[in-house]
Amino acid sequence: xxxxxxxxxxxxxxxxxxxxxxxxxxxxxxxxxxxxxxxxxxxxxxxxxxxxxxxxxxxxxxxxxxxxxxxxxxxxxxxxxxxxxxxxxxxxxxxxxxxxxxxxxxxxxxxxxxxxxxxxxxxxxxxxxxxxxxxxxxxxxxxxxxxxxxxxxxxxxxxxxxxxxxxxxxxxxxxxxxxxxxxxxxxxxxxxxxxxxxxxxxxxxxxxxxxxxxxxxxxxxxxxxxxxxxxxxxxxxxxxxxxxxxxxxxxxxxxxxxxxxxxxxxxxxxxxxxxxxxxxxxxxxxxxxxxxxxxxxxxxxxxxxxxxxxxxxxxxxxxxxxxxxxxxxxxxxxxxxxxxxxxxxxxxxxxxxxxxxxxxxxxxxxxxxxxxxxxxxxxxxxxxxxxxxxxxxxxxxxxxxxxxxxxxxxxxxxxxxxxxxxxxxxxxxxxxxxxxxxxxxxxxxxxxxxxxxxxxxxxxxxxxxxxxxxxxxxxxxxxxxxxxxxxxxxxxxxxxxxxxxxxxxxxxxxxxxxxxxxxxxxxxxxxxxxxxxxxxxxxxxxxxxxxxxxxxxxxxxxxxxxxxxxxxxxxxxxxxxxxxxxxxxxxxxxxxxxxxxxxxxxxxxxxxxxxxxxxxxxxxxxxxxxxxxxxxxxxxxxxxxxxxxxxxxxxxxxxxxxxxxxxxxxxxxxxxxxxxxxxxxxxxxxxxxxxxxxxxxxxxxxxxxxxxxxxxxxxxxxxxxxxxxxxxxxxxxxxxxxxxx
Numbered sequence: 048x049x050x051x052x053x054x055x056x057x058x059x060x061x062x063x064x065x066x067x068x069x070x071x072x073x074x075x076x077x078x079x080x081x082x083x084x085x086x087x088x089x090x091x092x093x094x095x096x097x098x099x100x101x102x103x104x105x106x107x108x109x110x111x112x113x114x115x116x117x118x119x120x121x122x123x124x125x126x127x128x129x130x131x132x133x134x135x136x137x138x139x140x141x142x143x144x145x146x147x148x149x150x151x152x153x154x155x156x157x158x159x160x161x162x163x164x165x166x167x168x169x170x171x172x173x174x175x176x177x178x179x180x181x182x183x184x185x186x187x188x189x190x191x192x193x194x195x196x197x198x199x200x201x202x203x204x205x206x207x208x209x210x211x212x213x214x215x216x217x218x219x220x221x222x223x224x225x226x227x228x229x230x231x232x233x234x235x236x237x238x239x240x241x242x243x244x245x246x247x248x249x250x251x252x253x254x255x256x257x258x259x260x261x262x263x264x265x266x267x268x269x270x271x272x273x274x275x276x277x278x279x280x281x282x283x284x285x286x287x288x289x290x291x292x293x294x295x296x297x298x299x300x301x302x303x304x305x306x307x308x309x310x311x312x313x314x315x316x317x318x319x320x321x322x323x324x325x326x327x328x329x330x331x332x333x334x335x336x337x338x339x340x341x342x343x344x345x346x347x348x349x350x351x352x353x354x355x356x357x358x359x360x361x362x363x364x365x366x367x368x369x370x371x372x373x374x375x376x377x378x379x380x381x382x383x384x385x386x387x388x389x390x391x392x393x394x395x396x397x398x399x400x401x402x403x404x405x406x407x408x409x410x411x412x413x414x415x416x417x418x419x420x421x422x423x424x425x426x427x428x429x430x431x432x433x434x435x436x437x438x439x440x441x442x443x444x445x446x447x448x449x450x451x452x453x454x455x456x457x458x459x460x461x462x463x464x465x466x467x468x469x470x471x472x473x474x475x476x477x478x479x480x481x482x483x484x485x486x487x488x489x490x491x492x493x494x495x496x497x498x499x500x501x502x503x504x505x506x507x508x509x510x511x512x513x514x515x516x517x518x519x520x521x522x523x524x525x526x527x528x529x530x531x532x533x534x535x536x537x538x539x540x541x542x543x544x545x546x547x548x549x550x551x552x553x554x555x556x557x558x559x560x561x562x563x564x565x566x567x568x569x570x571x572x573x574x575x576x577x578x579x580x581x582x583x584x585x586x587x588x589x590x591x592x593x594x595x596x597x598x599x600x601x602x603x604x605x606x607x608x609x610x611x612x613x614x615x616x617x618x619x620x621x622x623x624x625x626x627x628x629x630x631x632x633x634x635x636x637x638x639x640x641x642x643x644x645x646x647x648x649x650x651x652x653x654x655x656x657x658x659x660x661x662x663x664x665x666x667x668x669x670x671x672x673x674x675x676x677x678x679x680x681x682x683x684x685x686x687x688x689x690x691x692x693x694x695x696x697x698x699x700x701x702x703x704x705x706x707x708x709x710x711x712x713x714x715x716x717x718x719x720x721x722x723x724x725x726x727x728x729x730x731x732x733x734x735x736x737x738x739x740x741x742x743x744x745x746x747x748x749x750x751x752x753x754x755x756x757x758x759x760x761x762x763x764x765x766x767x768x769x770x771x772x773x774x775x776x777x778x779x780x781x782x783x784x785x786x787x788x
Contacts, residue, residue: 065561074140105280433526605710
């Protein structure tokens with residue numbers, strides 16, 4: 048075969064991991080892609096293995112009826128496009144005739160994706176029969192072309208090398224999707240497997256009218272597309288999966304399985320950018336942020352410092368401008384609206400023009416000396432993180448050229464114009480000023496300095512993270528990188544890092560188990576100032592919490608008798624493994640005031656052997672139990688040697704607790720016995736705990752209907768858990784589907 052790639056051995060994992068439905072083969076298309084990308088051999092193998100793993104959990108091509116939905120989660124700017132390009136290549140290697148890529152809510156983003164996809168797959172430029180038939184925004188005018196390609200796939204006399212794979216790329220817009228559906232409706236797709244890739248799947252794909260019991264336009268079109276594809280895998284790619292995870296689990300776009308992408312070693316993300324010492328992050332003072340009573344009249348000091356730090360980096364890299372060092376760029380993101388963009392643009396242009404003028408003056412000019420002194424401060428700042436920065440004299444020698452050859456552009460659709468396309472090869476240095484046009488999906492090449500004088504907005508965690516264009520493959524020039532943020536935004540990004548890592552670890556556990564994703568109880572660490580995503584895509588509510596010097600206990604205690612019996616066995620089995628002793632902190636002759644205690648007990652044992660198997664019945668109790676376990680898991684991650692104190696409360700006495708008409712005890716003071724005022728007064732159940740650690744009180748009261756009604760449940764095991772403030776963690780949980788009970 049002409050132009051076939053050289054042999055490359057790819058060893059797929061053996062035996063196949065849990066959840067696998069078929070084993071994709073790695074053929075010449077995937078190998079050709081890795082060779083074209085010129086990746087190190089191990090990196091290429093890792094990417095192919097991950098892509099093959101994604102397909103292996105999808106719909107098998109040999110199974111000609113059915114559909115599977117996968118959620119593929121990467122970091123922002125981490126290589127998601129290369130991952131789904133590899134999936135596309137493997138689809139051809141495994142005789143999948145149709146691949147549909149839905150990408151971009153605006154044409155420039157779709158064009159960006161198409162250019163990467165077609166270049167990496169080498170859609171054109173290779174001699175021999177065409178391997179790909181690429182159609183952008185297909186409609187019914189392409190019917191004959193598409194039908195001919197499908198006939199080729201059905202013809203056994205045509206070799207696989209001569210059968211072009213249909214690569215249909217479509218804008219994520221309801222009219223473009225409607226045109227695609229009109230074409231698909233005319234086709235005979237029986238026996239034709241397909242792969243559909245939804246890039247940035249959390250944006251403009253989900254039903255944002257779910258709470259109105261209606262379907263949004265894009266969502267309805269995607270459902271129509273899926274209905275018309277008899278056998279397909281639908282892959283949702285995103286760096287912010289909160290919304291796809293929290294939608295109704297019976298929703299047609301709710302994922303069946305997850306995959307978590309691991310970036311290459313040169314990737315820089317939130318863990319490096321927002322670590323404890325804030326090495327690369329800087330706070331924009333409140334006085335520097337424009338407001339109605341504080342308009343942008345002249346460049347604020349923090350912007351001037353950011354510009355100087357950026358130009359130090361440009362001057363340092365300019366002498367080696369080339370393939371290995373193609374660009375240095377700065378992003379200024381002041382607002383989602385376009386008015387402030389122009390204000391910052393003109394402000395920056397004035398500053399740059401003035402600096403060019405001053406640097407052209409004689410070296411002994413006092414204004415020039417002042418500017419050089421300011422650049423010395425910026426140089427020293429860079430030197431804190433980049434030990435290889437050239438000497439200051441060299442920086443100053445290259446600075447005039449670096450500044451004069453830096454292009455400044457406004458990136459938005461102000462005044463009805465189209466978002467401009469950046470021709471990156473035209474200049475080494477770039478300063479881009481814009482907002483939403485540079486949020487999601489827009490790549491800022493070799494970004495070093497970000498200046499973002501705007502607040503967190505609606506505080507949606509996924510929206511906030513999508514602004515993080517400052518993440519990416521930049522290890523080789525990380526020392527020159529800085530991100531300037533308003534204080535609340537910086538705090539929010541730091542909080543998001545913890546949330547993101549916790550969420551990824553949960554999804555990895557689900558993937559490794561092979562269990563369906565719908566069985567996973569949604570639980571996240573999430574700062575109280577952030578919402579997971581926009582509320583209009585979530586039908587099932589979620590619970591937020593943070594146990595902080597507070598008690599957890601199930602409020603619905605009039606449970607199903609089967610659950611009560613199961614919890615009794617769980618508690619008895621746990622109690623049998625530890626050594627209880629009579630508690631001596633309060634001595635009483637009354638059995639109702641006598642307790643047993645065991646201390647210390649490893650918290651890991653408490654979590655695994657008591658709390659995990661302990662069952663609750665109400666949806667809110669389920670969510671709160673998930674949040675509690677998330678807090679305790681996090682505590683054990685920080686300190687695996689955490690211990691707890693366990694009490695059996697009044698095991699020899701019979702006590703009663705009344706419930707309301709819903710079968711609930713709504714307050715800890717109605718569950719735990721209070722103080723008594725008599726001689727030798729009982730100090731109350733609240734007295735029996737160590738406030739510095741986790742405490743468990745196991746109660747077994749009879750449950751009565753109301754305060755004095757008949758007994759409706761006997762000896763109900765109720766586990767009450769005290770969590771100290773030092774273990775506080777904001778969390779979000781969405782247990783089971785309330786609509787399904």
